[in-house]
Amino acid sequence: MSPRATLSAVLPLIAVLVLTGCGERYDPEAEAAAQQISPESCVDTEGDTVKVGLLNSLSGTMAVSETTVNRSLNMAIDEINADGGVLGKQIEPVTEDGASEPTIFAERASKLIRQDCVAATFGGWTSASRKAMLPVFEAQNSLLFYPVQYEGLEASPNIFYTGATTNQQIIPALDWMREQGHKKIFLVGSDYVFPRTANRIINAYAEAHDMEVVGEEYVPLGSTEFSTIVNKAMASDADAVFNTLNGDSNVAFFRQYNAVGLDAQSLPVMSVSIAEEEVPGIGVDNLEGQYVAWDYYQTVDSPDNQEFVTNFKDRYGQDQVTSDPMEAAYTSVYLWKDMVEEAGSFDVAAVQEAADTGGSEFDAPEGQVSVDGENQHISKTPRIGRIREDGLIDTVWQAPEPVAPDPFLDTYSWAGSINGA
Amino acid sequence: MEILISQLFAGLSLGSVLLLAAVGLSLTFGQMGVINMAHGEFIMAGAYTAFTVQQILGSAGWSLLASIPVAFLVGGALGLILEIALLRHMYHRPLDTLLVTFGVSLILQQLARDIFGAPSVDVRLPELLSGPVTIMGTPVPAARVFILVLTVLVVAGLSLVMNKSSLGRRTRAVVQSRDLAEASGISSRRTDALTFFVGSGLAGVAGVAITLIGSTSPTLGTTYIVDAFLVVVAGGIGQIRGAVIAAAGLGLLQVFFEFGTTASIAKVIVLVIVVAFLQIRPQGIVATRTRGLA
Missing domain, CATH: 3.40.50.2300 (Response regulator)
Structure with missing residues (x-):
């Protein structure tokens, strides 16, 4: 067999091998249907x-x-x-x-x-x-x-x-960014349900609050090529980036970001999927000074947390x-x-x-x-954090009191396009 | 203008990463016809070599320079073991080779997970490479300039070896006609082993370069294996010159389409172009003339 003939024979096989390695299909309804048994509980509460x-x-x-x-x-x-x-x-x-x-x-x-x-x-x-x-x-x-x-x-x-839920993380993050005077936001995220939904919310929020989304980019999960996206962010005259990337893509993104001379001063990044645990893998050098949004950090100052x-x-x-x-x-x-x-x-x-x-x-x-x-x-109490030199996160802002959950954003008049209300 | 230069650079830079990942494959797949699915894991091994050397030496700058030859040896050694233990026995069974090397790639991934842990590790950049350098008034990442230079050196070195050294002559002789080469007194077995050593070693070097731009994780290789095959096939099997053109072309096409559309759409467009191109010109950019291999 010539290499060419060999190749045409095996290329589809290669594709199948590579694809089966990283995907799975699942049909929740079929699963539920297969389990139509009586919901009789068998929990045993007799013993100790x-x-x-x-x-x-x-x-x-x-x-x-x-x-x-x-x-x-x-x-x-x-x-x-x-x-x-x-x-x-x-x-x-x-x-x-x-x-x-x-x-x-x-x-x-x-x-x-x-x-x-x-x-x-x-x-x-x-x-x-x-x-x-x-x-x-x-x-x-x-x-x-x-x-x-x-x-x-x-x-x-x-x-x-x-x-x-989103009104305890994403919306407080946007409120805070707006308060800091950030009006033009560039969105970058991994291509799956969380970043897509988050960015829909951000777009609706921006429209209602006199902010502008100047770019919205998605990469496949695990992608490591960010040259073009970072160039687009630089060319977009954005004054902040909202980052919903997941996992290892963050490493490549922040490396490219710093490598062209961007940092927390020139173009701050707000991330919602980077916590204390992920910082060492991404490299604290790449992240120092950048912002994150969560409800808890290791540094929260309370006796319960200590x-x-x-x-x-x-x-x-x-x-x-x-x-x-x-x-x-x-x-x-x-x-x-x-x-x-x-x-x-x-x-x-x-x-x-x-x-x-x-x-x-x-x-x-x-x-x-x-x-x-x-x-x-x-x-929960939303908090905006800033990543510090040792990889831990300092709270730079926190809500004055716990925020009631609103998973469907019913209390936000601008969110009609998201919850279908 | 500035954006044009930075996009141009981004394209060449992506091309150089692709080429570095593919150049070893153009030897083992192109010259020898072995479909080595574990090539990506040799890249991963090179990346973890860079990590390990940095842990031992400490200094990011020196460890980067030191890890290039070490990663070459580590990748080469892995390739040599694979060749001697498995591939040697199935040179005439390409489909078996594919499955066996895919199995090996899974084993190597799990091995990396067991040794270094599932989370990605951080390979620090030398101070000199962490920021931008200015080319024609445009800031471009220093690390990517380094990779570009490294790729040029590796490819130039490889062409020199293939064209001038006795290993290169023997390899080309075996590729062009195995029987005749053997009849002329060339040990095709030794040549195969050496070629595989060099090709796999180059994967190790690519791994070191990739630590400069992305994360180092056990699944790093899977990101690059398909693109590497794409470069080799589009370039014309067995032709380093073709791989160079293909890598630069793919890199530039990807970033320019991505600028106008999105990352996913650009990837689709590029793949469609490659498929259409191979329909018109199945032998790739540069055609190989051989008397049939394997």
Whole structure:
């Protein structure tokens, strides 16, 4: 065979091999339909213990982030157990690996509910994993506590969202940028649901607030070529960049950014997917002085947070950092405990009712949080942070009080085009 | 005007990265006809070599210079092991080679994950390369100028070796007619091993260069493998000259279309152009004349 003939024979095969390595298809409705069994709960509350599921990616690309969430969940459980447990019962965690694949998340969630009979499940990270698990939790009528900031526009009665929704992260970030006098914004993001939705919100916000979006660019997940995008940003006369890039693309983006002489002074970047944990991988040299938006930083100055950080470091090593999703996961276990005790039962309907009547609160490391019974999100305190030399993040602005969650942006008159109202 | 120069530079720079990633492949795939899916992982190994050397030496500048030859040896050694242990036994079975080397690439990725961890690691840039330099009044990234220069040196060195050295002559003889070369007393087995060593070593060097612009993670190689094959195929298999033209062309097309559209659309347009081009000229930009390989 000549090399040419060989090539034409194998090129499609190469394509298949490369593509199957990085994609998966998943049909949540088919999954839900396949599981049309009675939502009869098999949770055993007779003994001295109660089982909960911990479902995080302990392998695959998301493992780096989700392993730390798993750790803070375990820490919260051990603390609660040492303090007498929930309704007098010790919590017994059952750990499953979501393996960074939405389909596996759905399958393991089903296993946790039906086979292990857990009273509640904590975990998930990517929106794809949450969307895959949602029909499972609804069909089986069980509870999921999801700890990561996300794009909003969702409120399942079976999911408690303890990370920020858009009005607790993106909108405060825009308010702050506007206050700083930034009027022309350049948007750059990875091409998937969170950046697309976030940028729709930013466009609607800009239109209503006399700001201008001077560029909107997406790159495929994992892309490392940013020469043109950075050139476009420079040529656009933007006065700030809003960055929704995910993962490794941030490294290439910030390197290119600094390499053409841009920095936090000349053209500041606001990032919403870079927390303490991601900073070392991106390189603090590339990020120093840039801005991020979250609801929690390791440096938050409160006794509750000092205790949280100290305990975490004592448990997992002094070089560990704490970040927003870890804190939201830790908080979610305490909120579940609070709701169960208020309900006096592990029963799903009883817990949901306890949430509806409100009053479930917790003095979290980020400050006081409370569950909103309307949409199962929690009120949180938005904070704008600035990355400092040692990779930790200083708060440069924080909301005066916790902000009530509004996942559908119903209270924002300019958001009609987003929530369809 | 300024934007034109910076885009022109961005295109050439992207082309030089593509060329550096592809030049080793143009040897192993182009000259030897081996479809080595693990080529991307040799690039990744080069990147982690740069990281390791930096951890040992400390200084970002010296470690960058030192890691270029070390990465060449690391990539070359990996390639040599692969050639001796597996590929040697299946030179006449290209499809098997494809699957085997794909398996090897997965093994190498997992190995990197086990040794260095799944999160990407940070290879610091030397002070000198972290900022911009000014060319014709336009700031361009110093790191990319460095890569451009490195690529020119590597390609010039490789053409010298292929055209002037006895290894080059033997390689070309084996490519043009394996049987006749063997009949003339050339050990095609040794030549294959050496060629594979050099081709894989160049992948290692590409890895060092890539640490300057992107992140260093276990899956780094997968980003570049398809583009590298594209350059080799569009350029004309077995032709370094063709690979140079193809890489520069692809780089320039990508950045100029991207400026007018978006990154994803530009990629689509470029791929369509390459497919159309190969329909008209299946042998690539520069045609190879051989007596049939393998």
